[in-house]
Amino acid sequence: GAGVSQSPSNKVTEKGKDVELRCDPISGHTALYWYRQSLGQGLEFLIYFQGNSAPDKSGLPSDRFSAERTGGSVSTLTIQRTQQEDSAVYLCASSLNRLVAGEQYFGPGTRLTVT
């Protein structure tokens, strides 16, 4: 079946612009995660959605970052007023449910470059 998809695969934006990154999880997966991967910081957790519960936003680095998940499926990560330090690969993952929450299926990522 279809895996996790993300779009766009690459995004180049100017400093100060807003960007939206999209994630389509595996159908039927109730949990969705966003991570950020950069050379200096490795792989960092950003935000987690589980079903209809309030998301865990504890990993978001600043209030410029926000995410939503509509209808329990597709998720959008929005970065406002982008800064150069936001340049990274943004990875989305989904898992079937909380019982196997650590078994996550990752998308290919969106490479964000802020110039």
Place this chain on the structure above:
Amino acid sequence: SQELEQSPQSLIVQEGKNLTINCTSSKTLYGLYWYKQKYGEGLIFLMMLQKGGEEKSHEKITAKLDEKKQQSSLHITASQPSHAGIYLCGADGSAGGTSYGKLTFGQGTILTVHP
């Protein structure tokens, strides 16, 4: 917060050789996950270990969890070029054995296998 340290940071082996990658946690491990990443791609789930002393194998890859030492090891037997990539260990950041899937990752081990 939980920190995971992997060793070695990089490894170059000749095809056919065995190798071991270690992952040590700064806190008690309630769930340890091994992932593999190829350049420019998302992470691929390999194995999940949840109990002390647990050992799992998939093809030529074996992972063990030593709960007392707060450590896990990943062993590859008779390595092949297809094993090349970045291996990451991840741990559930939640205490008390409840998995939320909010993973903290090690910095990764880069494996190169020469034919």
